[in-house]
Amino acid sequence: MTTLLDPAAWSGRVFDGTWRAVPATLTTTEPATGTAVGTVGVATPDDVLSSVATARQTQRAWAAAGYHVRAGVLRRAAQVFSENAPEITDLFAREAGAPQRVAGPQAAISAEECFEAAALAAMPAGDLLRSMQPRLSMARRVPVGVVGVIAPFNSPILLALRAVAPALALGNAVVLKPDPRTAVVGGVLLARVFEAAGLPAGLLHVLPGGVDVGEAIVAHPDVPVLAFTGSTGAGKAIAAAAAANLKRTHLELGGNSASVVLEDADVDAAAAAGAWGSFRHAGQICMATGRHLVHESIAERYVARLAEVAAGLRLGDPARTDADVGPIIDATQRDRVHRMVTDSVAAGARLVTGGEPEGPFYRPTVLAGVPADAPAYRDEVFGPVASVVTFASDDEAVALASDTPYGLALGVFTRDVMRGLALAERIPAGLVHINDQTINDEPVAPFGGVGHSGNGARHGGHEANLEAFTELQWVTVRGSVPDYPW
Incomplete structure (x- = not known):
């Protein structure tokens, strides 16, 4: 035929x-x-x-x-x-x-x-x-x-x-x-x-x-x-x-998009959304969530839940299995992702889960306490890596989210949607999603970023x-x- x-x-x-x-x-x-x-x-x-x-x-x-x-x-x-x-x-x-x-x-x-x-x-x-x-x-x-x-x-x-x-x-x-x-x-x-x-x-x-x-x-x-x-x-x-x-x-x-998780957010729901934003298509999406900015009062629970999701994701051949995460596009990119993770751990980040290549795949990775100059936090990874950093106030969250040359997508998680909108207005981004992760696209919606995005x-x-x-x-x-x- x-x-x-x-x-x-x-x-x-x-x-x-x-x-x-x-x-x-x-x-x-x-x-x-x-x-x-x-x-x-x-x-x-x-x-x-x-x-x-x-x-x-x-x-x-x-x-x-x-x-x-x-x-x-x-x-x-x-x-x-x-x-x-x-x-x-x-x-x-x-x-x-x-x-x-x-x-x-x-x-x-x-x-x-x-x-x-x-x-x-x-x-x-x-x-x-x-x-x-x-x-x-x-x-x-x-x-x-x-x-x-x-x-x-x-x-x-x-x-x-x-x-x-x-x-x-x-x-x-x-x-x-x-x-x-x-x-x-x-x-x-x-x-x-x-x-x-x-x-x-x-x-x-x-x-x-x-x-x-x-x-x-x-x-x-x-x-x-x-x-x-x-x-x-x-x-x-x-x-x-x-x-x-x-x-x-x-x-x-490119992008290095942030999800801001305020202290009143539903932690489990925000972490599940954050995992989707970081690990979908092995993180090989320009809108992927690279930076998880989480209020210090809920950060421990958020990291634990994010790591639990990451550890449970199945790697495999996407054409012949129902795997959750497929391969990195080629060995050069896979090795680049791993180098960014190992360099970030050497710089002081804590490896919570993942951090290892498995053949053409890369295990979904969660890093906590990531220094601002660590490559997995500072740069676009284009791999399944989530970097978590804490903040104590809305002003600090805005400063952290804005401290990047990129400006593609932004997610804000909060039960107070007007507070979320007000916070988002202070952060340069081409795409803003309140109570959703950063990977969103529709043919009827304008799409594009600012800055280096x-x-x-x-x-x-x-x-x-x-x-x-x-x-x-x-x-x-x-x-x-x-x-x-x-």
């Missing part, structure tokens, strides 16, 4: 509207087992040049098509995601190493992203403006042309699709570079879905490759808008390079997407040419 991801269609190829064979290939593997997932074509900077040229040419007709045409493609893409949910779940679990609780909803989430993008295509095109002159004056939204998207490994479908879908819906073409480690689920899958949905050829290009391919997309003068999700260091480099051509960059970067809400919600993927153009119309004095 032919499936959506039948390798015969795409193995060893890149996608530029057709599946084109290229000299270099890459075989992605399951981080849990090392088993091969699929072989993709590896693009070069020359492929970027040809794809952008094609994208520019085909984009004009796409932008001129009726909004209902673009919306129809997005709705059909949503249907394709839904109809192929079991295959997508399996692929996501295998290639991204995500447990079933993470992999299972991916098709439904992707379908919802496409449905929201379809609605975006029908949004008002602009505003009718008042004018002191006898003319029609308006501000209208027009496509930017070609959008470059560079996506990460940890949530490879969603973090590509939330730029790809609205960009296409608004009349743009897209050149996508998925992370090479998840190039099938984060690249091939999207190309196959939009092929099946009837997207005209040449509007979506999927070019797996290395840093040189990303640099070529960033440098190309005909790619005026870039959407990047990844590390803060890489985001800074992209912003600096893009500035040479005055490009707009939409950067969703990015340049604000650039994804999610119609307003943010319109701002991200269109230009605002002023247009006036007169019935006749005015009489100028010369």
